[in-house]
Every structure is written in C-alpha cells, then in structure tokens.
Amino acid sequence: MSIIDLHVSTENSFNEINGNNRSIELKEKYEQYYTPTNIANYMAAMFKPKKKKSITMLDPGVGMGSLTIAFVRNVLEWDNHPVEIKALLYEIDETVKFRLEENLSELKEYCLSHGVTFQWELKFTDFISDSVEKILRGDIDIFDYVILNPPYRKMVSGSKEDDELRGIGIQSANYYAAFVSLSKRYLKQHGEYVAITPRSFCNGVYFLPYRKDMELDTRYLDFHLFDSRTSPFSKDQVLQETIIYHGIKEIWDSNKYVNVLHSTDSSFSDTSKQLLKLEEIVYPSDANRVIRILRNGDEKQISDRINALPCTLKDIGLDVSTGPIVGFREKSENISKDVVENSYPYLYSKHIKNGAIVWPLNDAKNNSIIGDDSNLKRLRNRGNYVLVKRMSSKEERRRIICGVLKASDYNYEYFGFDNKTNYYHRNKSGFELEVTKGLCVFLSASLVDIYFRTFSGHTQVNASDLKSLRYPTINDLKELSSAYDDESDNQDSIDRKVEEIIKKYHNQD
Numbered sequence: 182m183s184i185i186d187l188h189v190s191t192e193n194s195f196n197e198i199n200g201n202n203r204s205i206e207l208k209e210k211y212e213q214y215y216t217p218t219n220i221a222n223y224m225a226a227m228f229k230p231k232k233k234k235s236i237t238m239l240d241p242g243v244g245m246g247s248l249t250i251a252f253v254r255n256v257l258e259w260d261n262h263p264v265e266i267k268a269l270l271y272e273i274d275e276t277v278k279f280r281l282e283e284n285l286s287e288l289k290e291y292c293l294s295h296g297v298t299f300q301w302e303l304k305f306t307d308f309i310s311d312s313v314e315k316i317l318r319g320d321i322d323i324f325d326y327v328i329l330n331p332p333y334r335k336m337v338s339g340s341k342e343d344d345e346l347r348g349i350g351i352q353s354a355n356y357y358a359a360f361v362s363l364s365k366r367y368l369k370q371h372g373e374y375v376a377i378t379p380r381s382f383c384n385g386v387y388f389l390p391y392r393k394d395m396e397l398d399t400r401y402l403d404f405h406l407f408d409s410r411t412s413p414f415s416k417d418q419v420l421q422e423t424i425i426y427h428g429i430k431e432i433w434d435s436n437k438y439v440n441v442l443h444s445t446d447s448s449f450s451d452t453s454k455q456l457l458k459l460e461e462i463v464y465p466s467d468a469n470r471v472i473r474i475l476r477n478g479d480e481k482q483i484s485d486r487i488n489a490l491p492c493t494l495k496d497i498g499l500d501v502s503t504g505p506i507v508g509f510r511e512k513s514e515n516i517s518k519d520v521v522e523n524s525y526p527y528l529y530s531k532h533i534k535n536g537a538i539v540w541p542l543n544d545a546k547n548n549s550i551i552g553d554d555s556n557l558k559r560l561r562n563r564g565n566y567v568l569v570k571r572m573s574s575k576e577e578r579r580r581i582i583c584g585v586l587k588a589s590d591y592n593y594e595y596f597g598f599d600n601k602t603n604y605y606h607r608n609k610s611g612f613e614l615e616v617t618k619g620l621c622v623f624l625s626a627s628l629v630d631i632y633f634r635t636f637s638g639h640t641q642v643n644a645s646d647l648k649s650l651r652y653p654t655i656n657d658l659k660e661l662s663s664a665y666d667d668e669s670d671n672q673d674s675i676d677r678k679v680e681e682i683i684k685k686y687h688n689q690d
C-alpha cells in the first residue's frame with residue numbers, strides 16, 4: 182500500500198508514519214511523537230485557501246512527513262488550487278531520511294496526477310540554530326503556510342539554543358514555543374500557521390514572553406481542545422493536555438472572532454464549536470495575557486460570573502506566593518522526619534488534607550525544619566494561612582486543593598512552607614482565621630474549579646494563576662467561613678454558599 186493510500190486509510194492500518202517503529206532512544210531524544218493521520222488531516226483543513234498559482238509552506242520537525250502530506254493533500258482539494266507547492270522541511274534526525282524521501286516522492290507523484298508540481302528542500306539540521314541565523318540575515322516573511330508538531334522539551338536556561346534565541350529576542354520556556362515563535366517570523370503578512378502543542382503555554386509566567394511574542398504580529402483564528410488528556414497521542418502515552426491552534430500573521434485585534442472547537446477525543450466525532458471574541462479569550466486589561474479557553478456556553482456563563490466578583494487579591498489586602506523552602510537546598514541536618522528540639526513545622530503538599538493541615542505525619546518524608554542563620558528569612562511568622570498544593574494528582578477531583586493552617590493548633594514561632602505549595606498571606610504573615618476559612622471555602626467551590634480549568638490545562642497550580650482570579654470582598658469571605666468544615670466532605674454546602682455570594686454580583690435572569 183502506498184503512503185498516500187495509507188494516509189487516507191484508518192489510523193491503525195499504517196505503521197511507519199506513526200513512529201511506532203522508532204527506537205525508544207530516538208523517540209525520547211528528539212520527541213518523535215508523530216501526528217496521527219486523522220489529526221494531521223484535521224489540522225490541514227483549518228487553513229484558509231489562497232487563490233495563488235504558487236504557494237510556499239514550512240514544516241519544522243517533519244518526521245515522516247505526516248503533516249506535510251496532510252497539508253498538500255488538502256490543498257489539492259481547494260477550488261482553484263495552486264499549480265505549484267514549494268516546501269521547506271527541517272528534521273534533525275537523519276535516520277528518517279530514506280522513508281521520508283520515499284514518502285515525499287510519492288506525494289510528488291500524487292500531486293503530478295493532479296497537475297500540481299510539488300518541490301521540497303529537506304534540511305537535516307537544527308531548526309533553531311538555522312532559523313536564528315536566517316532571521317539575523319533578514320530572511321523572513323517567506324512562507325504562506327506553516328504546519329507544525331514541534332518537539333516538546335524544556336528549554337534549559339543558558340543552553341546554546343536558549344542563548345541563540347535570546348540573541349534575537351525570543352525567550353522560550355520550551356522547544357515547542359521556540360519552534361512556533363520562529364515559524365511565525367517566517368510567515369508573510371496574512372500567512373497562517375497551525376500548530377499542535379501542549380496547552381501549558383496558555384497560562385503561567387514562564388510562557389508570558391511567548392504569549393506576548395505571538396501577540397506582536399499574529400492573532401488566533403481557531404483553538405481546538407480535547408477532553409481527554411491522553412487522547413491525541415494515546416499510542417505514545419503523551420500525558421499532556423494538547424491543543425491545536427491556528428493563527429494568522431495580522432495585527433492583534435481584540436474585536437475579531439475566534440472559533441473555539443472542542444471534542445472528547447481525536448476521533449472528532451462530537452466536535453462542538455462556539456464563536457468568541459478575542460477579547461473574551463485574552464482580556465485586554467490582563468497584564469499576564471492568559472489565554473482562557475471556554476469550551477461551551479456553560480463555561481462562558483461561569484467565567485462571566487466569576488469575573489463579576491468585585492475584588493482582586495490585592496484589593497482584599499492579601500497575596501499568594503510559592504513556598505520559599507526547597508528541601509534539598511537546605512542543610513540536610515536541618516530537615517527531619519522527626520519533630521526534634523528547636524525545630525519548626527515544615528509543611529508541604531502531603532500535609533494538606535480535607536481543607537486543613539495535618540501535621541506531623543508518620544508517612545511524610547519530612548516534618549520539621551531547624552531554623553538558623555542560614556534559613557530564618559525563609560521561615561514565616563506564626564499565623565493563620567491558606568496553603569494550596571502546587572501539583573494536584575490526576576485522581577484528585579479538583580485542581581485547587583487547599584487547607585487552612587490554624588496558628589492556635591501549634592505552639593511554634595515559625596512555619597516553613599515548601600516550594601511545592603503556594604501560601605496565601607498578608608505581607609508575608611498570617612491573617613484572620615475567619616478569612617482563611619472563607620478563602621478556603623471559596624477556592625474549593627466547583628465553580629472556581631471549572632473557571633480555573635478554562636485557563637489552566639495542566640495539574641500545576643501557579644501562584645500567578647491564583648493571583649489572576651477575581652475574589653469576593655473580605656466580608657463575603659467571612660460569611661463563607663460558615664461553610665468551612667474540615668471533618669466531612671461538604672462540597673454541596675460549599676457550592677451553595679459560594680453561589681449565593683456570586684449571585685450578589687452577577688444576577689442571571
């Protein structure tokens with residue numbers, strides 16, 4: 182069976198193109214998670230046809246050619262399709278050369294049978310270094326289309342790639358963001374890209390430079406979200422929430438519309454669509470440029486209701502920060518499982534249970550920290566705090582898991598908060614118990630959880646995400662404290678109480 186036939190047949194019937202034959206070593210080294218055919222076709226169909234005789238395309242990290250094949254096949258379906266398609270393809274792993282070139286030759290024959298010439302240039306080199314050089318020479322604005330499924334790998338600060346990118350003003354937390362940032366520089370005005378990447382860039386401070394960079398000269402046209410975390414790359418067990426996004430090289434315009442598409446999985450059998458203004462996805466006043474993706478009318482309504490709350494965290498005189506203690510950086514003799522003399526409670530996510538802090542724990546790796554000159558400034562004064570886990574597990578019902586630390590339960594002058602927790606505080610100290618309880622109730626509400634998921638696609642809860650929430654007033658929080666219960670699962674009463682407060686500010690008819 183030829184690759185063209187394979188490409189139109191079911192996902193399971195072909196082999197080489199899905200990367201199942203790649204060695205684990207190469208797969209991991211180069212992030213070779215090839216795009217399944219149905220997803221590649223779906224991505225290719227997102228592009229808007231251009232009435233041109235000749236078009237140019239880029240596929241950085243081409244692999245076995247999945248995306249290029251889907252793109253070209255789709256172009257041939259356009260009314261008045263071009264008669265020439267020129268492609269620039271990058272790949273770092275030369276071991277794919279033989280199969281890739283075979284696939285491309287078949288694609289060329291297929292194009293010829295439709296009266297179209299398909300020419301490609303294949304570069305076996307690092308896309309990042311090569312692009313930085315090109316961009317420095319001013320070789321930009323070349324392509325009509327870019328389609329990409331880039332490698333997903335953390336960018337190591339100070340690495341060769343990181344330095345090169347910073348040299349042209351790109352600050353990237355991950356390779357995938359670097360690939361998209363570079364790619365869009367290559368687009369001509371009105372050129373388009375479609376990318377499939379993790380959803381992690383939508384929020385958080387690490388990806389803020391990327392979000393801002395994309396806004397400089399492109400705007401989003403479509404987002405597609407999947408419900409299932411594993412679905413698109415289920416064969417490869419990529420445990421990331423994945424997103425497909427489509428953008429155009431045009432000035433950012435908050436009034437323009439974006440399609441928000443959503444399906445349970447990559448069969449796309451139940452794809453739903455809603456049209457939202459760009460300003461409803463990235464709020465014009467948001468300094469963090471968070472991308473909030475509302476999948477349906479219910480989420481939109483919930484988002485409107487939470488956004489109607491009257492206060493920022495600053496307005497209520499509170500702040501939230503990441504715990505300052507990084508266990509392995511402390512002197513090892515200062516940290517212990519046992520509660521020893523002159524030590525203070527060392528609290529981390531394990532100690533957060535059912536809306537409270539349970540300390541000490543027999544099964545905790547550590548419970549105590551000794552305070553000395555080396556670390557006193559990282560300990561916090563005795564007081565009431567709300568601690569939030571920075572990582573929730575997939576099994577946990579909610580993303581925001583919090584607990585009230587009640588000063589009166591402990592006879593210690595200081596507390597140590599681990600870096601895997603966030604802690605709410607007032608000027609780095611504690612605050613009124615009633616407010617901590619009310620805050621914990623608010624953060625535990627189902628509505629807040631749904632709202633949180635509209636902008637956070639991963640199980641990590643960043644302090645910046647918590648800062649970006651809208652909050653009720655201090656008096657509302659005091660009122661909410663009556664629903665606080667650290668002994669039983671009272672989700673219903675939490676939800677009822679929080680709904681009552683929200684209703685005050687957003688009255689739906």
Ligand SMILES: C[S@@+](CC[C@H](N)C(=O)[O-])C[C@H]1O[C@@H](n2cnc3c(N)ncnc32)[C@H](O)[C@@H]1O
Pocket residue numbers: 211212213214215216241242243244245246247248271272273274306307308309329330331332333
């Ligand atoms: C996630 S795979 C996607 C492959 C193909 N585009 C697809 O959708 O099936 C990423 C590809 O990028 C290649 N790659 C990784 N790092 C690269 C780099 N620095 N420059 C060029 N290609 C790279 C990998 O070898 C791999 O084939």
